[in-house]
Amino acid sequence: MTDHVHTARERDAGPGHAVRVREAVKRYGPVHALAGIDLDVAAGRFLVLLGPSGSGKSTLIRTLAGVERLDDGRIELGGSVISDRRRHLAPERRDLAMVFQDYALWPHLTVAGNVGYALRRRRLAAPEAARRSAEALERVGLGALADRYPHELSGGEQQRVALARAVVARPGLLLFDEPLSNLDADLRERLRVQISTLTRDSGATAVYITHDQSEAFALADVIGVLDRGTLVQLDRPEAVYARPATPFVARFTGLAGELPGRVVATDGDDVVVCVADRRLRSRVVGTVGIGDEVTLAVRPAATTVLPADVPAPHGSLAGTVVDVAYRGRGYDHVVTGPAGTLAAVFDQRSRPRGSTVEIALDPAGCVAYPIAPTRCHTTDVTVVSIAS
Numbered sequence: 001m002t003d004h005v006h007t008a009r010e011r012d013a014g015p016g017h018a019v020r021v022r023e024a025v026k027r028y029g030p031v032h033a034l035a036g037i038d039l040d041v042a043a044g045r046f047l048v049l050l051g052p053s054g055s056g057k058s059t060l061i062r063t064l065a066g067v068e069r070l071d072d073g074r075i076e077l078g079g080s081v082i083s084d085r086r087r088h089l090a091p092e093r094r095d096l097a098m099v100f101q102d103y104a105l106w107p108h109l110t111v112a113g114n115v116g117y118a119l120r121r122r123r124l125a126a127p128e129a130a131r132r133s134a135e136a137l138e139r140v141g142l143g144a145l146a147d148r149y150p151h152e153l154s155g156g157e158q159q160r161v162a163l164a165r166a167v168v169a170r171p172g173l174l175l176f177d178e179p180l181s182n183l184d185a186d187l188r189e190r191l192r193v194q195i196s197t198l199t200r201d202s203g204a205t206a207v208y209i210t211h212d213q214s215e216a217f218a219l220a221d222v223i224g225v226l227d228r229g230t231l232v233q234l235d236r237p238e239a240v241y242a243r244p245a246t247p248f249v250a251r252f253t254g255l256a257g258e259l260p261g262r263v264v265a266t267d268g269d270d271v272v273v274c275v276a277d278r279r280l281r282s283r284v285v286g287t288v289g290i291g292d293e294v295t296l297a298v299r300p301a302a303t304t305v306l307p308a309d310v311p312a313p314h315g316s317l318a319g320t321v322v323d324v325a326y327r328g329r330g331y332d333h334v335v336t337g338p339a340g341t342l343a344a345v346f347d348q349r350s351r352p353r354g355s356t357v358e359i360a361l362d363p364a365g366c367v368a369y370p371i372a373p374t375r376c377h378t379t380d381v382t383v384v385s386i387a388s
């Protein structure tokens with residue numbers, strides 16, 4: 001094995017490095033920050049690791065960067081082992097760059113100096129280095145600010161410098177540690193688009209961590225969901241949305257509500273669930289039979305307020321509007337009925353508080369999970385396999 005991962009010049013024309021993680025374990029005293037992670041990211045793909053605080057996202061990205069050592073397991077980058085029980089390649093030899101939540105610019109260097117610094121290991125002739133730095137700054141819209149110091153920039157501008165610094169040396173792997181968390185909503189959206197465009201244009205493989213599900217869905221080719229040091233699902237965003245592998249994944253990626261029900265019919269990938277005397281068609285994850293109790297997880301997009309006298313082809317629930325929130329394009333309603341409560345029920349028209357409404361449910365946005373008989377409290381995660 002070489003003692004470094006291919007230089008940027010060797011991979012200028014090709015895609016980034018494939019990442020392979022096997023049985024990765026990292027302990028902090030009694031805490032398993034990584035409890036045995038297996039993960040593959042194909043060359044040039046954009047992986048977003050999504051999970052709540054404490055789920056192990058930072059630990060995983062820090063072990064990829066090489067600033068933390070694994071206790072067990074292995075990491076390969078571009079086919080070379082960079083981390084295992086005996087070997088630990090130093091961060092600067094890994095052909096990667098990282099963008100941090102707090103920007104982490106050198107305060108004593110100008111904008112151009114910060115970006116150019118990333119090229120010092122590439123042994124480029126000075127004019128070529130200057131050209132590349134200027135081009136990277138132009139791409140993030142900061143060509144005019146090259147001579148400023150970081151303290152003379154806004155937070156958004158500092159993060160764009162950090163982005164230019166990350167891509168300028170064309171590393172095979174880009175790591176992003178919650179880079180948008182310190183920015184306000186409007187700026188977040190614009191910078192997210194820049195991150196997506198620059199990363200994809202560079203051809204690098206990307207690993208991006210966030211606790212924000214909308215950011216994850218917007219950016220990812222592949223989403224990995226972490227729960228207490230374990231990777232519970234690794235899939236395309238569409239698959240995570242349509243078939244969340246566990247109730248935890250469903251909750252963390254956005255639900256209107258969870259309703260208790262009982263299976264009354266099965267039909268291939270679908271089941272019919274009786275919820276408060278209504279029959280609803282739903283997808284199912286896990287193995288269920290007729291008579292089994294299930295939890296019906298409902299995505300917000302699966303709910304529609306039915307106009308009067310319009311039948312719902314796959315079933316509907318009755319309820320009373322208890323709250324209305326204006327969202328610009330229309331209104332989100334909170335509706336409570338005998339089955340439970342559904343939030344974020346969207347309609348272009350506002351329905352008054354206290355009015356009775358009928359909510360149609362689209363089976364494509366409903367998932368039934370078997371209720372494990374050993375469940376002892378409501379926050380337990382029921383681990384079930386994904387039906388293929």
Ligand code: ADP
Pocket residue numbers: 028031032033051052053054055056057058059060
């Ligand atoms: P996330 O990035 O998803 O918030 P982390 O990877 O930071 O999660 O943390 C995972 C778990 O490891 C948490 O329980 C956290 O408290 C613990 N942990 C992380 N870093 C350390 C550390 N340096 N010392 C002790 N415990 C740590």
